Amino acid sequence: MKGEQSWLDRLDAKRDKIAEKLAHKEVSLPIELITGILFLLLGVVILLIMPKQVPVSDTDVINGRAFPTLLMVVMMIFSGIILLKELYNYFIKKCPLTTKKVNLLVEVKALEILAILFLTYLICKITDLFVIGAIFCCLGFLLYFRCRKKSYYAITLVTAVLIWVAFRFGLNVNF
Incomplete structure (x- = not known):
């Protein structure tokens, strides 16, 4: 035994x-490119599923979707900025992508x-x-x-x- x-x-x-x-x-990953794409897609997905998840009333001036929608739009804008900056640096300035080593x-x-x-x-x-x-x-x-x-x-x-x-x-x- x-x-x-x-x-x-x-x-x-x-x-x-x-x-x-x-x-x-x-593994070496282009971290800013990946996070830009990931959070842009996350914002789109959350905006698409929000109408099914958060009910609203027609009588409310500010409803339960206002703040999450604003937050997702801001997140998508900044994700787009990071994505455009990284693509600009890679294609126009010919700089290598910002990478990070992941264990x-x-x-x-x-x-x-x-x-x-x-x-x-x-x-x-x-x-x-x-x-x-x-x-x-x-x-x-x-x-x-x-x-x-x-x-x-x-x-x-x-x-x-x-x-x-x-x-x-x-x-x-x-x-």
Whole structure:
């Protein structure tokens, strides 16, 4: 029994192997060009979905869409300025694009955290129970940070359930 590895040990070994491969890999990205395009597209997408998400009243002078619309337009203007500046420097001035080196290991770790948060959201949405998503989130982050103490798992899970019980039954908040 001592020679066998637990599934946590095998998971950690796989994560260490991947981390070892990615530790010294870096990618050089034209960061200002990418961010200009990304935030320009993000502004367009938010402006397109806003009518479905934010209801308005005809009687209001300033409605719930006014500030987000203004914010998205300003973001799109400045994204366009960054994009035009970078393209001008590249094509007219013949300057190289502004690049930044990105370490793949750091980005993979960030994607793991994002995946835990996204799966937590999906679980809450599908099951319609916040407590199930909270339990998954707790377990996901404890595993991500390689926590080995069983008491941490117990304390975290009990706390998540107690908070849900307090809000659901004590304060009558349904989420």
